[in-house]
Amino acid sequence: MEVASSVIRQGASWIAEANEGLEHWMEKKGFGTIDDFRGKLNASDPENADRLMRTQFIRHFSEVH
Numbered sequence: 001m002e003v004a005s006s007v008i009r010q011g012a013s014w015i016a017e018a019n020e021g022l023e024h025w026m027e028k029k030g031f032g033t034i035d036d037f038r039g040k041l042n043a044s045d046p047e048n049a050d051r052l053m054r055t056q057f058i059r060h061f062s063e064v065h
Contacts, residue, residue, distance in 0.1 A: 003018070006018070
């Protein structure tokens with residue numbers, strides 16, 4: 001929903017900007033592909049479940065969306 005709203009508000013060129021931002025973030029975090037971080041916040045993975053719950057808590061109770 002947020003992606004669609006951004007494209008509607010800013011035009012299709014926003015997609016290239018979003019992709020560049022994602023690439024920069026991935027490089028900074030040491031990820032080579034999206035598969036490298038896919039599912040990292042999976043609730044069924046006990047090792048990462050606490051991070052997911054914290055992320056959901058912050059998202060629900062803050063302005064971060």
